[in-house]
Amino acid sequence: xxxxxxxxxxxxDSTPSRKTPSAAKSASGGRAKLxxxxxxxVEKTYKLYINGKFPRTESGRYFTVADAKGNIAANMCRxxxxxxxxxxxxxxxxFNSWAGASAYLxxxxxxxxxxxxxxxxxxxxxxxxxxxLDKRAASREVTAAIDCLVYYAGWTDKYxxxxxxxxxxxxxxxxxxxxxxVGVVSILAGQENAxxxxxxxxxxxxxxxxxxIALASQQNPLCAISFAEVLHSSDVPPGxxxxxxxxxxxxxxxxxxxxxxxxxxxxGDDAGEIKMIQEQAANNIKxxxxxxxxxxxxxxxxxxTQETKTTWHPIGG
Amino acid sequence: xxxxxxxxxPRVDEVGVDERVARFRSRSIKKASKVEALNLVLSQxxxxxxxxxxxxxxxxxxxxxxxxxxxxLPDIPHVAAVCVYPMMVEEAKKALxxxxxxVASVATSFPSGMAPSDVKLEEIKLAVGxxxxxxxxxxxxxxxxxxxxxEVFDEIVACKEACGDAHLKVILETGELGTLDRVRHASLxxxxxxxxxxxxxxxxxxxxxxxxxxxxxxxxxxxxxxxxGRMVGMKPAGGISxxxxxxxxxVMLRETLGEAWMSPDWFRFGASSLANDVLMQLxxxxxxxxxxxxxxxxx
Numbered sequence: 001x002x003x004x005x006x007x008x009x010x011x012x013d014s015t016p017s018r019k020t021p022s023a024a025k026s027a028s029g030g031r032a033k034l035x036x037x038x039x040x041x042v043e044k045t046y047k048l049y050i051n052g053k054f055p056r057t058e059s060g061r062y063f064t065v066a067d068a069k070g071n072i073a074a075n076m077c078r079x080x081x082x083x084x085x086x087x088x089x090x091x092x093x094x095f096n097s098w099a100g101a102s103a104y105l106x107x108x109x110x111x112x113x114x115x116x117x118x119x120x121x122x123x124x125x126x127x128x129x130x131x132x133l134d135k136r137a138a139s140r141e142v143t144a145a146i147d148c149l150v151y152y153a154g155w156t157d158k159y160x161x162x163x164x165x166x167x168x169x170x171x172x173x174x175x176x177x178x179x180x181x182v183g184v185v186s187i188l189a190g191q192e193n194a195x196x197x198x199x200x201x202x203x204x205x206x207x208x209x210x211x212x213i214a215l216a217s218q219q220n221p222l223c224a225i226s227f228a229e230v231l232h233s234s235d236v237p238p239g240x241x242x243x244x245x246x247x248x249x250x251x252x253x254x255x256x257x258x259x260x261x262x263x264x265x266x267x268g269d270d271a272g273e274i275k276m277i278q279e280q281a282a283n284n285i286k287x288x289x290x291x292x293x294x295x296x297x298x299x300x301x302x303x304x305t306q307e308t309k310t311t312w313h314p315i316g317g
Numbered sequence: 318x319x320x321x322x323x324x325x326x327p328r329v330d331e332v333g334v335d336e337r338v339a340r341f342r343s344r345s346i347k348k349a350s351k352v353e354a355l356n357l358v359l360s361q362x363x364x365x366x367x368x369x370x371x372x373x374x375x376x377x378x379x380x381x382x383x384x385x386x387x388x389x390l391p392d393i394p395h396v397a398a399v400c401v402y403p404m405m406v407e408e409a410k411k412a413l414x415x416x417x418x419x420v421a422s423v424a425t426s427f428p429s430g431m432a433p434s435d436v437k438l439e440e441i442k443l444a445v446g447x448x449x450x451x452x453x454x455x456x457x458x459x460x461x462x463x464x465x466x467x468e469v470f471d472e473i474v475a476c477k478e479a480c481g482d483a484h485l486k487v488i489l490e491t492g493e494l495g496t497l498d499r500v501r502h503a504s505l506x507x508x509x510x511x512x513x514x515x516x517x518x519x520x521x522x523x524x525x526x527x528x529x530x531x532x533x534x535x536x537x538x539x540x541x542x543x544x545x546g547r548m549v550g551m552k553p554a555g556g557i558s559x560x561x562x563x564x565x566x567x568v569m570l571r572e573t574l575g576e577a578w579m580s581p582d583w584f585r586f587g588a589s590s591l592a593n594d595v596l597m598q599l600x601x602x603x604x605x606x607x608x609x610x611x612x613x614x615x616x
Contacts, residue, residue, distance in 0.1 A: 085607055260609035283606060 046074050048083060049228035051090035052238025058082050068132030076221050079246035081254045087242035088260050091184045091211040094239030099181045099209040103157035110153035113234040114146050124195055127222045145199040151297045152207040159302045174313040179306040181209035182287055183262035186255040190267035194220035197294055201267060202241055204301035213242045221245040256280035263287035263305050320470035321505050329497040329533055338528040341569045352602050355595050358563045360394035361581045363421055365589050373408045376401055378616045380412035387596050397581035403444040410448040422449035428519035430455035434472055441479040451484040458493045473510035486514035486552055491530045492522040500530055504537035514550035525555025535573040554587025560598040563591060
């Protein structure tokens with residue numbers, strides 16, 4: 001017994017190439033075999049994404065997501081209203097510098113997100129397949145998400161010129177209207193198209209210089225949370241997009257009522273929820289954007305979260 | 318009277334202090350007790366403006382805020398005092414009228430304290446003459462660090478005399494003292510010299526008030542009370558801008574000095590933006606809706 005321990009002890013620091021003479025002499029049976037064990041795979045812990053970090057929910061709660069076959073796919077954080085509150089603080093803190101960033105920079109960063117997603121495409125295909133898509137449909141969804149990001153990356157320096165205006169007025173004023181981001185936007189992502197729907201919901205919001213808090217699809221949150229890793233490695237400043245997972249019927253009310261949120265985008269067609277959102281949003285006259293079904297990317301979705309500022313500038317005498 | 322010497326004092330256990338503070342921060346204060354705590358915090362605030370850019374207009378505005386913190390929140394108290402430079406005392410006094418809110422004035426060449434003693438005393442007399450109810454003086458940190466404790470002590474004694482009926486708060490500027498042992502020593506020195514309140518910081522130096530520093534000062538107050546029977550007040554100032562943190566301070570106060578100190582007479586927060594955060598929390602408790610700074614007046 002004593003001998004074995006000695007031999008094992010030696011085997012740790014004496015690699016074949018660095019055998020000390022004394023060790024070589026005394027090791028009668030060469031290297032002792034270390035006990036083997038089956039390797040456990042390292043599963044990803046899906047967490048929230050708040051202020052550029054990946055915290056667990058402060059509430060300590062979780063819920064289970066099942067894959068297409070009904071097996072447990074992952075335990076997800078069940079975010080609380082306090083997680084949402086923290087996310088709003090982060091989004092508000094990030095707003096000024098993101099809104100003030102040049103259109104080109106925002107475009108480059110969105111393009112960078114697309115690059116990162118392209119590089120990780122396989123991971124997302126795997127996750128989508130787990131949730132029941134066949135390989136072709138999964139690939140198509142990932143490609144569409146990448147294209148969506150590139151599409152809005154292109155629009156960042158164009159929507160201002162297309163949608164701003166010089167207005168004719170009947171007095172000696174130079175009158176013009178320009179667009180400004182509304183501020184912090186809360187987003188309830190749709191339940192379908194876990195990745196594409198999520199990307200389509202957030203891209204126009206941040207392309208226009210807003211910051212946001214998005215709630216991932218409740219049934220199918222894996223892709224949205226994995227997408228946080230893409231954002232994290234793409235120079236998107238901390239707080240610009242914050243991602244929560246959890247129960248929609250528990251969080252939607254706070255998404256709609258928070259006084260420090262300036263607009264809410266809700267994907268879905270639940271009449272009761274839409275009514276609640278409209279009532280709660282009235283507290284601070286939040287802008288309410290309801291999208292009952294998925295729509296393909298277009299620049300009007302950027303304008304949805306823009307405020308028009310009109311300026312009267314005196315000219316002449 | 319002679320100043321206390323550091324070698325006669327017990328040493329402060331820094332690790333112990335940090336652990337104790339961590340315990341205070343873990344207390345959960347909810348619902349009705351939270352509302353009560355928030356109201357107490359409001360009533361203990363010294364609403365402060367100490368900027369080179371202060372104008373009489375800004376001070377009047379601050380006084381209005383001090384008297385009426387919010388339009389619609391029911392049953393909220395007014396703050397304890399308004400804290401300004403001596404130049405602004407008259408304006409503040411006039412604006413506050415008979416509201417019961419005190420006017421506190423910093424003096425003694427705030428914030429550095431780098432002036433001859435007679436100049437400092439003149440400044441105190443001027444502020445008191447203009448109507449200041451409370452004087453916030455700074456100690457001479459340079460002399461304290463040099464070991465000239467008697468000079469620091471004598472200066473505080475002279476300042477207390479110059480104050481007359483006005484309350485004297487002594488600012489230790491703990492951010493410049495370096496160790497908790499010196500904080501403890503300076504606290505005792507200030508109390509023995511006659512301070513009515515001891516205060517952590519000017520707010521012009523980082524770090525300003527921290528919970529460990531405040532705990533050491535509270536313990537010094539407690540031990541001084543056991544020795545002499547005289548109650549001394551405490552004022553942490555600078556860096557306390559969130560309601561949650563303020564409640565942690567109240568927990569620390571309650572568990573170190575007890576019920577008797579839980580009043581604006583014995584505990585104050587020196588702060589400029591704390592009041593708004595407390596109001597936001599009160600509104601949140603009342604409506605259940607998270608609030609935004611956009612709907613609360615800045616000054």
